[in-house]
Amino acid sequence: MTNWIAANWPAPANIHALTTLRAGGVSVQGYSSLNPAAHVSDRLEHVVANRQRIKQMLNLPTDPVYLQQTHSTRAVCADQVQGVPEADASYTAENNIVCAVLTADCLPILLCDSSGNQVAAIHGGWRGLLNGIIENAVAQIPDSDILAWLGPAIGSACFEVGEDVYHAFISQSPSFEPAFKAQGTGKYLADIYQIARIRLNKLGVQKIYGGDFCTVSDKQRFFSYRRDGQETGRMLTLIWKSA
Numbered sequence: 001m002t003n004w005i006a007a008n009w010p011a012p013a014n015i016h017a018l019t020t021l022r023a024g025g026v027s028v029q030g031y032s033s034l035n036p037a038a039h040v041s042d043r044l045e046h047v048v049a050n051r052q053r054i055k056q057m058l059n060l061p062t063d064p065v066y067l068q069q070t071h072s073t074r075a076v077c078a079d080q081v082q083g084v085p086e087a088d089a090s091y092t093a094e095n096n097i098v099c100a101v102l103t104a105d106c107l108p109i110l111l112c113d114s115s116g117n118q119v120a121a122i123h124g125g126w127r128g129l130l131n132g133i134i135e136n137a138v139a140q141i142p143d144s145d146i147l148a149w150l151g152p153a154i155g156s157a158c159f160e161v162g163e164d165v166y167h168a169f170i171s172q173s174p175s176f177e178p179a180f181k182a183q184g185t186g187k188y189l190a191d192i193y194q195i196a197r198i199r200l201n202k203l204g205v206q207k208i209y210g211g212d213f214c215t216v217s218d219k220q221r222f223f224s225y226r227r228d229g230q231e232t233g234r235m236l237t238l239i240w241k242s243a
Contacts, residue, residue: 007149009209012116017239025050035233061096071127075136089137091120098240104223108151108237113143147207155214156191
């Protein structure tokens with residue numbers, strides 16, 4: 001059994017896209033075991049070892065371009081950044097530059113064009129999806145024929161939100177109504193995959209794949225902040241292009 005999920009989409013052959021799972025690393029307790037996130041309270045030496053394992057097991061061409069994710073709408077060019085930039089998406093048209101996002105319930109979204117010339121990785125929490133992170137990333141891809149893959153995120157049966165989140169989306173556009181299911185208690189079940197699909201469709205992106213995971217309910221494969229609280233790791237979702 002592999003320690004990652006390959007994106008199941010008809011991307012060009014030079015596009016490589018996947019999400020790591022929680023097994024196969026050295027971290028312990030709630031971070032067990034393949035946690036590559038340095039911003040949680042895992043031991044740094046374990047994180048470093050896990051990142052090296054990921055690079056080796058996936059035969060990555062270079063170290064991933066890690067981001068300091070803050071639920072912003074900032075997208076950065078991965079081949080021009082230095083250090084760990086504060087952003088929630090990265091993109092590149094260069095070969096062998098690995099765009100990456102860390103998640104544990106938020107939605108990782110990977111993009112490429114049908115020619116295999118450009119790739120992007122997006123960290124999609126509800127705030128970023130509301131405020132325009134998808135739009136800012138898609139705007140960096142000149143080709144209008146874009147493919148999207150929705151990686152492992154919280155499923156619609158587990159993502160309970162308040163009226164504030166519901167009204168924030170509905171006031172922006174009534175088209176988001178199908179992504180919410182009223183619970184009769186002032187709470188709603190939100191479908192983060194559907195929210196992303198609606199956003200992408202509005203931008204003309206019709207080729208959308210994935211979106212059939214639930215990080216909360218699948219404890220064996222996925223880390224989940226909502227399920228386990230602060231003492232949990234992150235999955236790493238990666239995309240790069242080769243020549």
